[in-house]
Amino acid sequence: MANIVIVTETGSDITAAEAAELGVELVPMHVAIGDVTIDDGTLDPAEMLEQCRQLGVLPHTSGSTPADFSAVFDRIHEERPEVQILYIAYSAVTTCSYQSACAAAEGRDYVSMLDTGHVTIGLALVVRKTVEHLRENPDITVEGLLEWSLAFAKRVRMGFLPGDLGYLRAGGRLSNAAFVGATLLRIKPVVELLDGRLVATRKLRGKMAACSLDFMDHMLAGAPADTSTLFFVRSCGLPLAIQQAAERRARELGFAELRWYDTQDVITSHCGPGSFGVAFAVDE
Template sequence: MRKIILSTESGADLPEDLASKYAVQVVPMHVIMDGKDYLDGVLPVEEIYDYYGRTKKIPSTAATNVHEYQELFTKIRADYPDSIIIHIGYTSKASSSFQNANIAAEELEDIFLIDALNVTGGLAAIVLYAATVLEKEPTIEPERLVEKIEAVVPKSRLAFTPGSLDFLRAGGRVSNMAYLGGALLKIKPCIELKDGKLVSTKKYRGKMMGVSEKLFQEYLTEYNIDREQLYFIYSIGLEDSIKQRMDELAKEAGFQHVRWIQAGAMISTHSGPGGFGIAGLEA
């Protein structure tokens, strides 16, 4: 039976231990500061926060390019001869990364590319779903696995709120007037993935503890999330007391397994420190 290999981008924020466990191949996206190109997944997130502290600017980000995908797919075939590759990619609505993967795969055989229409924990949830299906059914036909993954893509739900509006303002995503009003009223937007696009859907007022609880309650009201697995996403700076409270609420809601995922450099460039998010798959 030919081996199936899964791959994705660093923008999935897939924890290293899980990538290793399931042999998921992760290709880096890019963060650019002071004209220098850094690899997402390698660059410590704290350096982004330090850069903002010095300059009051956020870095720019860039997609994985065609050459990097060619190297990734070539390496997979070298490491796993006669393998079948299934690449589950960062949403095509927010990056050219998936388009570049398609270009790189044009002359390759036995490779499937799936647009996850999601990012960070929402993308990781899909990748890990594929990995667990493959673990349970190691002889599954690749076409059948692709069908299963494509069926779960629209069921992946991600909601995220930043710790503050500072990084959104620096990136031009909120006006100075909206920033001042939001800062005075302690307003935080809820960002969700809608049809693959990042959209501000709600606004919360108050401290991060209360905002996180409200976000979680409304998330569970809006989506019928499978209680087997839930993912919490955080950017460095989120208080431990909030994490503990979210764990308690998840247990009370009946979730069997909860995994915390740290937002990497790519995501943190836009969300800033102290952010909180939730991802899961609808039943």
Template structure:
């Protein structure tokens, strides 16, 4: 039986420690500042992205890896006799999945399985870690697929966004919406539904109020949570993320609550001081 190697892309927002622990390979997306192109998590990080936006007032563009990028990443493992399961960014948000599938077609049939996470950030990460656990246990592609596909629709991902500036710069809310939101101190909560980001709550007032709303929304599912692990994912919000982690450790039976930081792609959409809660339901 061939060993299975798990691949994902840089939007998974998994920490380097988790990537190494579970032997997960990452194909980076691109971040483009004016004419200069960088690879997410390779030669640019979220702090550098925020510095660029502060300095220029503009958002960088992001781009999916090309099929040739996937081919180059996959080839050494295929040549070493390993099969591959790739789990990537929602096809509703990017052409990343399509390009991975194109690349998979360049290899012998059945060697590479491409799974659309229908999610982003550590919503992908939950699926990737579960797949990697199964791979390390010696499961084959078909067995991993049977484990992962039923979980896709059970992932809950919600973020509190501290500022509407990044959504405005990215064309996801109007100037009027951004102005009114800033004036009224409205802090949106964004949830992944059907593979895309949707605004589900608008909390007016202090940041602590919005953070507690996000927390209570998630804790409403505490009896339905998969207790193996969950993620608290953030962008430059270390204290708040640590507080949310503590609350889940106090009020749920989840064995491992992992803290992770967003990469450039998610950061470019949500901005600094974002906090997200990500878990799977049973």
């Protein structure tokens, strides 16, 4: 393989086990639970929410710091000084992580970076497909891989149904929260990543089981999808029946590879329990 190491944040919801399988390095994001701050992925999300419930607080997230990135960049460079690092970033407009990476990369000519404009499984999809492209093209330059990855990121579509709108509002990440209005009974907003921002694009009415399928149909109603891969994401508490129905619908739509991700602490802090999302690429 080319001497390129890919780095991304834990907000991709890529687990440590998957990162090891892909050869990807993870930089931690963070969650504050009252007066205690933890690294993303170090506490079971259901336990995190229970601790917040007991304290009467909502979790608050923060991005990766320059020190977080410096630690990862230093370790890679010390262990493999010949490699180039490609940082595939969590949406820069939603967090300080990208700016932290820029600060940490000063004076390091072996670090390149790109802003995917995605979070959670949208980012995971870009990372995984970039790794696959690197493995298929081991002689590619880091400039060539960055160009390919950025072009692929522009093809990715990602959206989700939040399980509890209160978490999303509290996090301040929803660009047009006024669109959603009051939290009405059985109204569920579709939240999509548009130009790197979380935007509520549609309101669905009904139970989560029915809304989840309507949501999938909405997401796939635009440009023709590349049906090779569909990523799902779920937060703790999403009923199994909804997951099974989503898989059946995906198979009916012709998707070949289906892959589930679980939200870790940062993403759970934004979407709340019982959330459901999808990510896929549109055809070139």
